Amino acid sequence: MPSATRAGAYLTVDLHAVRANYRHLRALGGVECGAVLKADAYGLGMAPVAAALVAEGCRTFFTAHLDEGVRLRTLVPLDATIYVMHGAMPGAARDCLAHDLVPVLNDPGQLEEWRALxxxxxxxxPAALQFDTGMARMGLAGADVDRLRQDPAWLDGLRPQLVMSHLACADEPLHPINLHQRQSFDAVRALFPGVPGSLANSSGVFLGPAFHHDLLRPGAALYGIHPQPGGVNPLAQAVSLAARVVQLRSIDAGDIVGYGARYVAPGPRRIATIAIGYADGWLRALSGRSYAYVDGVAVPFVGTVSMDSITLDVTGVPDERIAPGQSVDLLCAQQTVDDVAAQAGTIGYEVLTRLGSRFHREYIGL
Ligand SMILES: Cc1ncc(COP(=O)(O)O)c(C=O)c1O
Known part of the structure; x- marks a missing residue:
């Protein structure tokens, strides 16, 4: 990791916020709350985030990949359960067992692989069984449910300890598929009396008690992403980001800025170039559509976002406040992860998981 004096940008992760978000979700659900730590805890850093959640009493974790689970196993207490959501992919079963990881079995092939072991x-x-209730992405399908009904011995050798499914539109509370998925999930759960169930991701927690079952499975909301777009975000922002000024220049009317000559100055302008670009996850789609903040005041992106730099129109910002080496804010009280995602035409998940490796990182509350 670059030192604070050499880095182009600083990322600060507030683990107090992650912990507060975990407590908020757990209290809302009134049932056990797990945590999804895939993709390096959505870009925030698996190790510090795991430590923070363990301190809050979290003992059930989810990763996507086997190797994420292997890493997480070294970070959490031995009594913690780690589910690998991509499951027992061909060749993965032995490693799952060796590292005390529980695969989420998503199809008959994975089920057979785990049974063979x-x-x-x-x-x-032990196994988690995932059922597809309408998303057609991962999970045992209707025909597999029929087979399980007719032939319970299909699970011989396995001890299901979680039955789960995933919601397609939980961030749209009024979408009819939510009710349809919940009813399908409740029907399939009835085949496994006494086995805990889990349906709710972050947004699912906000759909009400009927979606909570026995275990919540949030990722995004732990990291401050708004679970139900619109209205006030009940969660705390966990990430802030600042980038340093590399260079300042004055330009005249008619001068162009950046690749593709997409910005033509309408009059004399002061341009600041900051040391962050799309290679750091500050997406090219933000070209001309986002802002940096100088002491809480917005300065617009002008021109195209480059790989390592972005140009800002800082006309009017006092010289003493915008000099090379000083920093401007990109994620701050005035501009959240969700705001940046909206500007880029994407979701907060993508903004967080693309946060680059060139930042100097600081963790508050480690
Ligand atoms: C199966 C499953 N469960 C839970 C989650 C966590 O979802 P969220 O980050 O929306 O809380 C994900 C994330 O994509 C997932 O794929």
Whole structure:
């Protein structure tokens, strides 16, 4: 990681905010609250985030990839459960077992893979079963449910300890698919009396108690992303980002700025170039559409976002406040992850998970 004096940009992760968000979600659900730490805890850093959540009492974690689970296993207490959501992919079963990871079984092939290992080791292996309730992405399908109904021995050698599904439109509370998915999930759960169920991701937690079941499975909301766009975000912002000024220049009317000559100065302008670009996850789609903040005052992006730099119109900002080496804010009280996502035409998840590796990172509350 670059030192604070050498970095082009500083990322600050507030672990107090992550912890507060975890407590908020757990209190809202009134049931166990797990945490999704895939993609390096959505870009915030798996190790510090895991430590913060463990301190809050979290003992159930989800990763997407096997190797994320292997890493997480070294970071959480032995009694913590780690589910690998991509499951027992071909060739992965043995490593899941070796690292005490529970695969989420998503299709008959994964189920058979895990059962084969159970037979080979003479053990009954724990498993999570994921059912597709309408998203057609991952999970056992309707025909598999029929087979399970007719032939419960299909699970011989396995001990299901979680039944789960995933919501397609939880961030749209009025979308009819939410109710449809919940009813399908409740129907399939009835086949597994006594086995805990989990349906709610972050937004699902805000759909009400009928969606909470036994275990909440939030990722984004832990990291401050607004779970139900519109209205006030009930969660605390966990990330702030500032980038340093590399260079300042004055330009005249008619001068162009940046690749593609997309910005033509309408009059004399002062331009600041900052040391962050799309290689750091500050998306090219933000060209001409986003802002940096200098002491809380917005200065617009002008021209095209480059790989390593962005040009700002800082006309009118006092010289003593905008000199090379000084920093401007990109994620701050005035501009949240969700704001930046909206400017780029994407979602906060993508903004966070693309945060680059060239930042100097600081963790508050480590
Ligand atoms: C199966 C599953 N569960 C839970 C989550 C967490 O979702 P969110 O970040 O919206 O809380 C994800 C994230 O994509 C997921 O794929």
């Amino acid at each position: 159970a037979r080979e080791t003479g053990r009954v292996l």
